[in-house]
Amino acid sequence: MFDFLTHDMLAVIWFFLWCVIWGVYFIADSFSLGAGLLLPFIATDEVQRTQIQSSVGPFWGGNEVWLILAAGGTFAAFPLVFSKMFTFLYLPMMLLLIGLIARGVSVEYLHKDENPQIQKAFAWGWFVGSLLISLVLGVAFANFFKGLEIASGGVYTGTLPGLFSPYALIGGVLFVFMSVTSGALWINVKTEGAIAAKAGNLAKKSTLIVFILSLIYLVYSFVGIEGFTTNYSATPALYLLPVLAVVGAVLSMFFAKKGRGFPAFCSNLLTLLFIVESGLASIYPYMLKSSISPDYGIDIFEAASSHMTLSIMLGGALVFVPIVIIYQLWAYTLFKEKIKETEQIDY
Amino acid sequence: MVELLLLSRLQFAITAAFHFIFVPLTLGLALLVASMETMYYRNKDETWRKMADFWGRVFKINFAVGLVSGLTLTFQFGTNWGAYAEFMGDVFGPPLAVEALLAFFLEGTFFGAWIFLDRNRQKLKTFSMWMVALGTNISSLWIITANGFMQNPVGYEMAADGSKVVMTDFFALITNGYVWYMLVHTLLSAYLLTAFLIMGICAYHFLKGNNSKVFKKSFSIAVTIALATAVMLPVLGHGYAQYVTELQPAKGAAMDAIWETGSKVPMYLIQVPDSSTGSNSVQLLGIPGLASFLYTGSFSGKITGLNQLHQDELPPVGMIFWSFRLMTILGSLFIVEALLGLYLQKSGKLYTSDKYLKLLIWSIPLPYIAITAGWIVAEVGRQPWLVYGLLKTANGISSVPISDVLLSVALISTFYLILMVFEIYLIKKTVVNATGAE
Numbered sequence: 001m002f003d004f005l006t007h008d009m010l011a012v013i014w015f016f017l018w019c020v021i022w023g024v025y026f027i028a029d030s031f032s033l034g035a036g037l038l039l040p041f042i043a044t045d046e047v048q049r050t051q052i053q054s055s056v057g058p059f060w061g062g063n064e065v066w067l068i069l070a071a072g073g074t075f076a077a078f079p080l081v082f083s084k085m086f087t088f089l090y091l092p093m094m095l096l097l098i099g100l101i102a103r104g105v106s107v108e109y110l111h112k113d114e115n116p117q118i119q120k121a122f123a124w125g126w127f128v129g130s131l132l133i134s135l136v137l138g139v140a141f142a143n144f145f146k147g148l149e150i151a152s153g154g155v156y157t158g159t160l161p162g163l164f165s166p167y168a169l170i171g172g173v174l175f176v177f178m179s180v181t182s183g184a185l186w187i188n189v190k191t192e193g194a195i196a197a198k199a200g201n202l203a204k205k206s207t208l209i210v211f212i213l214s215l216i217y218l219v220y221s222f223v224g225i226e227g228f229t230t231n232y233s234a235t236p237a238l239y240l241l242p243v244l245a246v247v248g249a250v251l252s253m254f255f256a257k258k259g260r261g262f263p264a265f266c267s268n269l270l271t272l273l274f275i276v277e278s279g280l281a282s283i284y285p286y287m288l289k290s291s292i293s294p295d296y297g298i299d300i301f302e303a304a305s306s307h308m309t310l311s312i313m314l315g316g317a318l319v320f321v322p323i324v325i326i327y328q329l330w331a332y333t334l335f336k337e338k339i340k341e342t343e344q345i346d347y
Numbered sequence: 348m349v350e351l352l353l354l355s356r357l358q359f360a361i362t363a364a365f366h367f368i369f370v371p372l373t374l375g376l377a378l379l380v381a382s383m384e385t386m387y388y389r390n391k392d393e394t395w396r397k398m399a400d401f402w403g404r405v406f407k408i409n410f411a412v413g414l415v416s417g418l419t420l421t422f423q424f425g426t427n428w429g430a431y432a433e434f435m436g437d438v439f440g441p442p443l444a445v446e447a448l449l450a451f452f453l454e455g456t457f458f459g460a461w462i463f464l465d466r467n468r469q470k471l472k473t474f475s476m477w478m479v480a481l482g483t484n485i486s487s488l489w490i491i492t493a494n495g496f497m498q499n500p501v502g503y504e505m506a507a508d509g510s511k512v513v514m515t516d517f518f519a520l521i522t523n524g525y526v527w528y529m530l531v532h533t534l535l536s537a538y539l540l541t542a543f544l545i546m547g548i549c550a551y552h553f554l555k556g557n558n559s560k561v562f563k564k565s566f567s568i569a570v571t572i573a574l575a576t577a578v579m580l581p582v583l584g585h586g587y588a589q590y591v592t593e594l595q596p597a598k599g600a601a602m603d604a605i606w607e608t609g610s611k612v613p614m615y616l617i618q619v620p621d622s623s624t625g626s627n628s629v630q631l632l633g634i635p636g637l638a639s640f641l642y643t644g645s646f647s648g649k650i651t652g653l654n655q656l657h658q659d660e661l662p663p664v665g666m667i668f669w670s671f672r673l674m675t676i677l678g679s680l681f682i683v684e685a686l687l688g689l690y691l692q693k694s695g696k697l698y699t700s701d702k703y704l705k706l707l708i709w710s711i712p713l714p715y716i717a718i719t720a721g722w723i724v725a726e727v728g729r730q731p732w733l734v735y736g737l738l739k740t741a742n743g744i745s746s747v748p749i750s751d752v753l754l755s756v757a758l759i760s761t762f763y764l765i766l767m768v769f770e771i772y773l774i775k776k777t778v779v780n781a782t783g784a785e
Contacts, residue, residue: 054463057459057462058459058462059459060459061454061456061458061459062452062458065447065451065452065455065456068451069447069448069451069452071421071422072421072440072443072446072447072448073444073447075421075425075432075440076436076443076444077440078436079432079437079511082432082436082440083433083436083745084429086422086425086429086745087425087745087746087747090426090747090748090751091751091754091755093422093425093426094426094751094754094758094759096422097419097759098758098762100415100418101419101762102762104411104414104418105411105412105415108407108408108410108411109769112408113773113776305436305437306514308513309438309440309514312441312514312517313444316441316444316445316448317448320448320449321448324452327452328452328456331456331457331459331460334460334464335460
């Protein structure tokens with residue numbers, strides 16, 4: 001299969017697919033993370049909590065699988081990167097894991113018991129889980145773009161506090177706010193009544209924050225991060241990516257102000273997607289860039305699996321990724337009605 | 348390094364065992380709930396609807412934890428078993444990625460759809476549950492395919508520098524004989540566990556005098572499944588024992604603590620192995636040639652004893668031996684209980700047989716114990732190999748600070764304990780509050 005492609009070409013294709021899968025994950029999970037980030041603050045009673053829960057309930061589980069696919073895909077296509085990434089960032093990955101467990105269980109168990117104390121605990125569990133996921137991923141990706149302290153021979157010399165540079169922190173906060181915005185606009189679009197209005201108002205402020213943070217983050221990336229512009233200078237067309245991110249943020253602000261939730265939501269997703277892709281475009285061909293010296297980084301050609309593994313996986317991805325996307329989109333059409341304040345569900 | 352290895356292994360054991368508490372029930376209940384949804388869709392009989400609702404509720408509570416605890420395992424291959432991930436990535440990665448692509452997406456997407464679709468859209472609701480059931484069961488195929496390579500490496504060659512395995516034949520990977528033995532054995536035991544859980548819960552209600560149709564019908568389905576699987580498991584296990592003895596002689600010999608090579612090897616009903624002396628400190632009531640028959644298919648078959656194998660490549664014999672004993676004894680008990688249940692039901696004495704009903708309630712944890720024991724035989728039995736014959740467990744770990752691993756073990760265990768308490772509380776509450784009439 002795919003014998004006409006050289007090993008290097010397959011590695012490049014898989015890097016591209018890897019960027020796509022991460023992008024899809026970030027936009028797909030953003031609104032369920034955002035809903036969790038907002039839940040304890042904007043839902044005043046059980047009815048509103050149920051509305052928020054029902055607005056993401058049918059989708060979050062399927063969407064989270066994109067993250068598992070991103071991890072599994074890295075394992076299969078670039079095992080060396082998989083191993084190094086998780087080992088270097090051992091504690092952050094554990095935090096991410098705790099976040100994923102807390103979020104998942106909290107969404108499912110939120111209203112499984114009538115005790116208000118327990119419900120409250122799960123509401124905060126959902127919040128803490130969502131915060132950990134978006135913050136850790138934001139900080140981790142900023143570090144990937146900045147480069148990890150990888151010395152010669154693939155030896156990691158970084159420390160945990162070292163991961164929290166100003167740049168990484170801005171990245172983390174930006175990811176949190178992009179999720180908040182996504183969640184607010186989703187609730188605005190998917191629900192009816194007081195909660196929808198409250199979320200819509202909130203989005204007016206958070207889209208502004210996203211716009212400002214994106215500008216700071218992008219300027220910081222292009223000016224302050226070593227080697228960030230190398231690929232951009234070689235292929236100027238790449239500048240489209242950060243430009244689209246900013247355009248998305250502007251549009252999102254504009255539509256949110258006008259009270260048009262759905263276009264604002266889509267525009268915010270555009271920002272999220274292209275912030276991630278702008279960074280990923282800068283590190284190619286490295287997957288783990290070294291901040292010490294480019295030579296020490298781990299690139300896709302070194303990390304790639306065998307020709308056979310890459311081509312079998314490519315065949316599988318070409319057939320099944322479209323099928324997955326089709327039935328996930330179909331699931332959205334199944335639940336297109338807005339969630340009313342009166343609705344009860346045996347969740 | 349020794350402590351790091353031990354901690355990494357402990358962490359894997361805790362997380363895999365915890366995940367495995369939820370997986371078998373998910374596998375079995377998904378199929379049953381899907382069948383109940385189908386029956387309701389076909390004949391609109393309210394009893395089926397109530398059954399689907401009640402067992403569906405149990406399924407939902409269980410599924411959530413099964414899903415999140417699975418994430419931990421995927422992560423751990425990178426965080427704690429990085430050297431293994433690099434060595435095995437070319438072969439182990441694809442089944443894992445395919446599992447996400449083919450199974451997890453189905454489960455995740457349609458689980459949400461099934462919960463939120465109301466009964467006015469029964470056809471779609473039923474379809475969604477079948478997709479969940481398909482997803483969970485396909486998932487087991489892929490993870491066992493990955494595990495199968497660790498037990499019986501096929502379709503690979505070593506990289507020129509010996510640093511990793513490289514896939515040469517994907518077809519060989521998925522037609523690995525080990526995989527099909529293990530898949531069927533695992534699925535059957537999952538269905539058995541589900542059947543016994545249902546029987547136990549029904550028994551609880553019969554004891555309370557609640558003989559609603561929901562529980563009566565559930566019981567008769569469950570007891571049939573229990574009997575069928577309980578009988579098939581040892582039949583299949585017999586074939587597996589022979590296969591494994593050829594594949595991994597040390598595991599096979601450890602299962603029955605056979606120390607010396609011989610033919611016409613007897614099987615002892617009472618036996619206590621002692622690794623320090625390389626023999627059994629107690630062995631009574633031997634049945635001549637039975638061990639030979641079980642492990643080779645012939646009463647005069649030759650079995651290689653543990654003392655004739657590489658001494659530095661032996662698994663912990665006692666652990667394998669006792670786990671195997673426990674599994675087979677429980678397996679026999681399951682057959683007796685299922686037969687008794689079927690007899691009592693047919694003769695109409697079931698609802699008044701308090702002793703039997705109490706036994707059923709106390710039996711709920713037993714399949715869990717049997718499955719864990721079986722899992723110990725399979726996975727500890729492969730030690731000291733991580734990938735049989737290719738990579739030792741000690742060479743598979745990540746070199747991360749021991750304090751980090753310690754912290755993560757503590758963190759995850761605490762978290763899991765809380766989840767477990769809550770899950771049991773919720774399921775118990777669901778079961779106790781059910782009347783079968785809602």
